[in-house]
Amino acid sequence: MSSLTTFEINEPLDMHLHLRDGDMLKLVGPLTSNTFTGALIMPNLVPPITTKEALLSYKDRIKEACKDDIFDPHVTLFFKDDYSYEFLENIKDDIIGIKLYPAGITTNSETGVSSMDVEVLRPTLESMSKLGIPFCVHGETNGFVMDREREFMPIYESIAQAFPDLKIIMEHITTKDAVELLEKYDNLHATVTLQHLLITLDDVAGGMLQPHLFCKPIAKRPEDRSALLNAALKAHPKLMFGSDSAPHPKHKKESCGCAAGVFTSPIALQVLVELFEEHNCLDNLNDFVSLNAQRVYNLKPKKKTIKLVKKDFVVPAIYEYKNENVVPMYANETLAWSIEKS
């Protein structure tokens, strides 16, 4: 049996991405735009993106940093429960969705919502539903760390029921419970990261403590990872790839009180090809990494074909630009697939 030596991905889309700002944006932006045709950019800057002016200005900075004519940064607004219908109607064509963070739940979410009560969210969500704006959610309660996502499922259910026309995206799902909930409501969709297809809490804290694998939501149990991986490998039509690639400087990861986030942008496609090949599911990879997102978000991405070759790729120990730096997942390790330079 001959084994594959090349594989092409068409129009790869990363539907959950943190690009930060300033020099960090200049460092990490090209590491996504090199290989993806578009990405959904999260709005949790300091302060968060809550105005049209901030939104368009950020989009300009992203385009400038990414130096790629094809790459399309789909920007998002930071959810507030008091956005007016007129404001949302006016901004609707500039955004791909609105991202909700429960207050304090992750990096730069301090100004997030303090209540997930449907009645509190209703005014904004009704407007979003009427205007067809997708609702992206960081779905965690402030409960015990291993239970936070599972405890959020009833909240997803109440929103899905209350707003049947609202397109809801459960972001970076990490549990079997979330995979199962996908089947229950037509208007529920989800993204899943690279790392949650690969690791469990064992990899973070089962041997030595591994800060570069620490993220939120935290990696869960083996049965959770299996459920996520199975759904991804079969390219479940409601599941999209969203890396949640979240750069923090090395000194903030490798210190007391390490920040949450795994940086995967420069290795995501290579690892996905290896993973899907290993499970004989390469035929589904283009759906998982592009076509599902095109359908869920009604996207028509610009053409971009990434050719991968089966050739060792030694992941850099660190990526640097001026005073910024970031350590990628699998730093110093060797991957089986490389991206062919065009």
Added chain:
Amino acid sequence: MSSLTTFEINEPLDMHLHLRDGDMLKLVGPLTSNTFTGALIMPNLVPPITTKEALLSYKDRIKEACKDDIFDPHVTLFFKDDYSYEFLENIKDDIIGIKLYPAGITTNSETGVSSMDVEVLRPTLESMSKLGIPFCVHGETNGFVMDREREFMPIYESIAQAFPDLKIIMEHITTKDAVELLEKYDNLHATVTLQHLLITLDDVAGGMLQPHLFCKPIAKRPEDRSALLNAALKAHPKLMFGSDSAPHPKHKKESCGCAAGVFTSPIALQVLVELFEEHNCLDNLNDFVSLNAQRVYNLKPKKKTIKLVKKDFVVPAIYEYKNENVVPMYANETLAWSIEKS
């Protein structure tokens, strides 16, 4: 209601302690011997303590480092499945017990046992049972990190059944399951650490990652902590205080691949008094921290009364000696009780 301003602990015993060797021993030894009358010292040096010569020499080094005539270091042997009866008979009066580590399960356990099969352990355990040598066990499988202790319960059960006269100590228990198992077999006892009465996985990885709270077994769920705390507060007669205070240099804790262990020796008694006072259980503290161990191990410790006063104690940021250093739990924080200098 008047509140207490002083409290005395008589003959405090730490029944699970890592003192290391060399300058680290010289640094941490006095931080236990200052306040405890005796301690059970774990044998996981490199190489581990497996001969009478190594044992007696280590005991001498501990006594020299501790500079305290009263302090009694009860040393232990590192379990091997091929100790002869004659060897154990000859060493019995020099040791307080024999400590078993499954291979690779924690710091310096590489040469631990590779099988927990009762038949493999039988020769040594039969000798220990006949000679009345207590069996101290790090009870974790190599399964998923949150399940390792629970999965070990059937192993404890099979050993407790096979050797009814063997005194078994489940070391540093972290789960409700282990607390419940105490009721089932007369020959099962346990130690519990300070940190497992106080923290859950939330404190380690629920906010930012906290390497100084990372230990093995890892802190578990809220219901586990509750079960441990309840058992300690009522001074469950089969439960002893064993700090598992485990010093690592600061640079090994605050780096990529942080080592497992929480250093609590210099704050343990102060925090225990605060905790037991908070729950109106101070009457039980002397049982938990001394009398239970005296009964389980048939100890007659030398007299030593530690007087605590309700006066702020700011925990040092770091303890240092020559090139060694270690960061204590609650570094830079203020505790409500202090140890009165004699």
